[in-house]
Amino acid sequence: MPERLNIDAPLWDQSTFVGRFKHFLWVTDPRSCIVGDEALDKAKELVEQYRKGSEPPGTSVDQVIYAKKLYESAFHPDSGEKQNVFGRMSFQVPGGMAITGAMLQWYRTPFAVVFWQWVNQSFNALVNYTNRNAKSPTTTTQLAVAYLSATSSAMLTALGCKYYWQKRASPFVQRYVPFAAVAAANCVNIPLMRQNEFLHGVDCTDEKGKIVGQSKLAAAKAFTQVIVSRIIMCAPGMLVLPVIMERAEKLPFMKRIVFLHGPIQVMGVGCFLSFMVPTACAIFPQRCSIKTTTLAWLEPEAFGNIKKNCGDKVPERVYFNKGL
Incomplete structure (x- = not known):
């Protein structure tokens, strides 16, 4: 058999x-x-x-x-609930290529910068909420405050870069306004949309999957890894593609098809994301871990609860779902 x-x-x-x-x-x-x-x-x-x-x-x-x-x-790995289709990681390539391509193409006016950053951070907020650690519930009020804070930070960052670089940087450098805003906003969006994981800690298990306690330090580690992954995910498309488009737009045939520059950038981003989504997700293990000796030093309360639940057999490491 x-x-x-x-x-x-x-x-x-x-x-x-x-x-x-x-x-x-x-x-x-x-x-x-x-x-x-x-x-x-x-x-x-x-x-x-x-x-x-x-x-x-x-x-x-x-x-x-x-x-x-x-x-x-x-379906969510913690709750087993069906996820919103637009928040699934399988939607990252089609959703991300459309929005990122638009941000790279339409960045020259303040309105375009604000609008596309709002669209992008709304999408990111949905993805962050959908792929959170579902064992840390978030209230509607917390979600609303997190969403408004995250989208506002992205738009303010984008506008700040736009106005600062407009007088001091070349048109080529200004193409990087969207990436600067996206990188900064990810540092705000992810912790805010998943704030309850930090406020109450995430469930930690032993090697066999038995829950032994909760840890805020584990949540902070999860946030850090997810932020790094998200920035790396979008970096090649948003850093390399502007170089390609800056040179391509000077070619005679490209000057005759200006109306196709947007679709070309969308397809270019799609090519990058097709490879970068799984690459960025794979940088850190999904089942993340932290040493109990680190918890004993930096989060003694959490370590105390783990020791209480495990008795004399305190595991060397505890494990948790970092989210995506």
Whole structure:
């Protein structure tokens, strides 16, 4: 009898970057975001049946793997709830390429800068909320304050860069206004949209998955890693593409198709994101960890609770979902 698939474990080794890259290339496949609700619900049902060993007779491993792919792309790993399609990581390529391409193309007027930063940070806020650690609930008021603060910070940063660089920098350097605003706003958007994780701590487990306590320090580590990943995700498209477009727009045939510059930038960003979304997600392990000795030094209260729950067998490390 063939060995059964571990339905709750990734198909590739997550202790290596290559393994994580393959996993996220698979799970963030943009084609998954156009699969209908009925197919997603059936995939979830098959995953749950397989987990219990009660899948329909004749079910192949390939069917189980495809159901696992749809399930992991559309349902939250903590709550099991179906995610908003626009907030899923599988929507990062189509959503990100459209918005980032527009930001890179239309950056010359204050209105364009403000409008596209608002659109981008609204999208980011949705992605951040959708991919949060769902075991730390956030109230509607907290979400509203976080959203307004994050979008405002992005627009103010963009406008500040725009006015500062307008008189001091060349038109080429001004092309980097969108990236400066996006990088700064990510440092605000992610912590604000996931503030409850820091206020109350995230659930930490031992190596076997048993919850042993909560930690604010773990939440701070998760925020830092996600912020770095998000900036790296958008950096190549927003840093390299302006160089390409600056030179390309001077070519005679490009001057005749000005109306296509926007679509060209959108497609260019899409090419970068197709590779960078799984790359950025794979930089840090999804199941993040922190040493209990670090907690004992920097967060003694959390360590005390873990020690109380574990008794004499305090694990060397505790693990938590960092979000995406």
